[in-house]
Each structure stands twice: as C-alpha cells, then as structure tokens.
Amino acid sequence: MFGLAVAAYLARFKGQSRIHTESNLRGYLTRCEARGLDPLMAARPHIELYLRWLQEVRRYRPSTVSRRMSVVAGFYRTCVIDAVLDHSPAEYVRRPNVPAESPTLGLTHLQFEALLTAAKHSTNSCDFPLVTMLGLLGLRIFETTRSDIDDLGEEHGHRVLRLRGKGDKVVLVPLPPAVGRAIERAIDDRTTGPILLTRRGTRMDRHCATRRLRRLAEDAGVKLPRMHLHMLRHTFVTTMLDAGVDLRDVQIAARHADPRTTMRYDRARKNLDRHPNYILAAYMASGT
Numbered sequence: 001m002f003g004l005a006v007a008a009y010l011a012r013f014k015g016q017s018r019i020h021t022e023s024n025l026r027g028y029l030t031r032c033e034a035r036g037l038d039p040l041m042a043a044r045p046h047i048e049l050y051l052r053w054l055q056e057v058r059r060y061r062p063s064t065v066s067r068r069m070s071v072v073a074g075f076y077r078t079c080v081i082d083a084v085l086d087h088s089p090a091e092y093v094r095r096p097n098v099p100a101e102s103p104t105l106g107l108t109h110l111q112f113e114a115l116l117t118a119a120k121h122s123t124n125s126c127d128f129p130l131v132t133m134l135g136l137l138g139l140r141i142f143e144t145t146r147s148d149i150d151d152l153g154e155e156h157g158h159r160v161l162r163l164r165g166k167g168d169k170v171v172l173v174p175l176p177p178a179v180g181r182a183i184e185r186a187i188d189d190r191t192t193g194p195i196l197l198t199r200r201g202t203r204m205d206r207h208c209a210t211r212r213l214r215r216l217a218e219d220a221g222v223k224l225p226r227m228h229l230h231m232l233r234h235t236f237v238t239t240m241l242d243a244g245v246d247l248r249d250v251q252i253a254a255r256h257a258d259p260r261t262t263m264r265y266d267r268a269r270k271n272l273d274r275h276p277n278y279i280l281a282a283y284m285a286s287g288t
Contacts, residue, residue: 001084002040009078015168016142024071040085047072047093055096062096069095106235107135109242111222118220120182126196126204127212129182133196134229136179138236138254139163141206141229147195149187165255237262 006025013021031050032039050072054065069090076088107115112135119131133144143163151162159175161183175183183195196204204212210229217227224231233254240250251262 002038005040005079005082005084006075008082009075012078015164016166021071021074024068025075027068028072028075040079042089044089044092047090051093051095063098066095066098069093106231106238107222109239111220111224112235112239114220115216115222118216122216122219124199124212125186125188126198127216129179129186130196130204130209130212131216131232132179132182134232135235136176137161137173138233139173140165140233141209145194145196145204145206145209149190149192149195151195152183169255171255 006029009025010018010022028050029039031053032042032046035046037046047069051065051069054060054068060068073088073090073093076085076090079085080088106112116128116131116135119127122128130144133139133147134141139147143165147161147163153160153162155172159180160172161175162170162172164170186197187195194203196209198204198208206229213229213232214227217224237250237254240253241247245253247259247262251259254262256262
C-alpha cells in the first residue's frame with residue numbers, strides 16, 4: 001500500500017518536476033525510516049519535528065524548508081484523495097514564511113562583462129556558450145546541459161534553440177548572434193550529441209558546470225562568497241529590467257508563470273541600491 005501511495009503521488013508530475021519532487025519526498029521518507037516510523041502512521045507532531053529538523057539541524061533556508069514541506073503535504077493530500085488515509089497529518093503544520101525578495105543577488109554589469117570576457121578567451125570552447133546560455137538566454141541549468149545539437153534550428157528567419165523546460169513544456173528560444181557563434185564554436189564539426197561537453201568528451205552536468213563557472217569567476221576577478229549557476233539566470237532578469245524591458249516581457253523571456261516571481265528576483269537588489277543608510281551617510285558627510 002505504501003509503495004503504491006508513493007507511486008500515485010509521483011505520477012502527478014513529469015520531467016524535472018518529477019525528479020525534484022521525488023528527491024524531496026525521498027528526504028522525508030528516509031528520515032522516517034531512520035526514526036523507525038511508518039510514513040502512513042505519522043501524526044502531526046512527527047511532521048512538526050521533521051520541519052524543526054530541517055530548520056535547526058540541516059539549517060536549510062526558509063524557501064527550501066517550505067518547498068520540502070509542500071511536497072510532504074502534497075503526498076499526504078494525495079493519500080487522502082486515494083482513500084489511503086482519512087486525513088492528512090500535515091494539514092495544520094505551519095510552514096516558514098518565505099521572504100518576498102530572493103536571497104540570491106545577481107552579478108553587476110561589470111562583473112557579468114568580466115565573466116563573459118573570461119569565458120570568451122578561455123581555452124575551453126564550452127565555457128563561453130555555458131555562460132551565454134545561462135546569462136544571455138536565461139536558461140535553467142538542466143535546460144542548458146540537456147540541450148543537443150539536434151535542438152538547433154531556424155524558425156521564421158531566426159536561429160533558435162528548441163528546449164524542454166519545466167513541466168516538459170517545449171519552447172523555442174531565439175539565439176542572439178553572439179550566443180549562436182559561441183555554440184558553433186563549441187560544437188565545431190560535430191553533427192549530433194550534446195552542445196556542452198566536458199574535457200573528456202562526455203555531456204556536461206550541473207556539477208561540472210559549477211566548477212567551470214567558479215574557475216571563470218576566479219579568472220575574471222569576480223569575488224563573491226559563493227558563486228553558483230542560478231546567479232546567471234538571476235542576472236539575466238535584473239539586467240533586462242535595468243535595460244528598460246517591460247516586466248511582462250521579462251516574465252515571458254524567463255518563462256515565469258507568475259510575474260511576482262520575476263519581481264522577487266529584482267527586489268533584493270533594489271533594497272540594497274536604495275537603502276536609507278546611503279542617504280543618512282551622505283547627509284551627515286555634507287554637514288562635516
């Protein structure tokens with residue numbers, strides 16, 4: 001019964017959504033197993049203790065805790081729908097508040113330019129397309145590493161990349177000339193296979209991409225506490241907004257289902273740029 005309940009819940013998802021949901025659910029089920037608890041016998045206090053463990057022991061961010069708890073709640077909700085359980089033990093568990101602004105800050109214009117320059121002059125032909133696909137196209141990392149040469153084509157006079165995004169939605173992303181040239185350099189005379197390769201000739205994954213990005217940031221003199229892949233997608237959104245692109249158009253380009261997600265990317269940076277500390281310091285300096 002338990003295995004069927006898990007399969008029934010995961011069957012509601014597909015593509016990357018299913019992969020991430022299964023990973024988050026596995027974390028909860030593994031914790032139950034370690035505690036000798038049958039997940040179908042769990043009560044609200046067990047879920048509360050799991051939430052506290054995520055917060056206080058694993059020290060996950062509120063957004064991560066909320067996402068994992070959403071998966072747990074969804075699993076039990078499906079169990080109720082399928083009459084496996086009479087009620088959900090996660091129904092009244094309070095999730096942490098997620099800040100309105102994203103905790104991730106994108107790169108500044110100068111940092112992004114320096115990173116692009118370092119990637120362009122790198123001896124690794126896949127570095128430049130990696131940075132441009134993430135930062136100039138705004139692709140998610142799984143979309144970037146999963147892209148194949150066969151996905152390249154033309155539509156109505158535009159060079160495009162056909163990709164499968166969240167929820168297995170197929171979209172056509174136009175390639176600016178700089179990105180197209182970077183990709184052509186990476187694939188060279190290959191006609192099939194992945195666009196991005198490792199030095200060993202295998203498909204690049206997110207771990208390899210992270211190592212390459214951090215190496216490029218070091219070469220470019222971009223000093224950040226923790227450089228990671230999502231920073232470039234974040235930079236894609238904030239740079240577009242800085243360039244005066246309409247919020248709705250940025251939302252479409254980033255493929256956000258909700259405009260509030262697009263606004264969330266930009267709010268943290270604006271909070272820093274317009275912080276009253278700067279006004280107070282300037283005011284006091286003018287009087288000395």
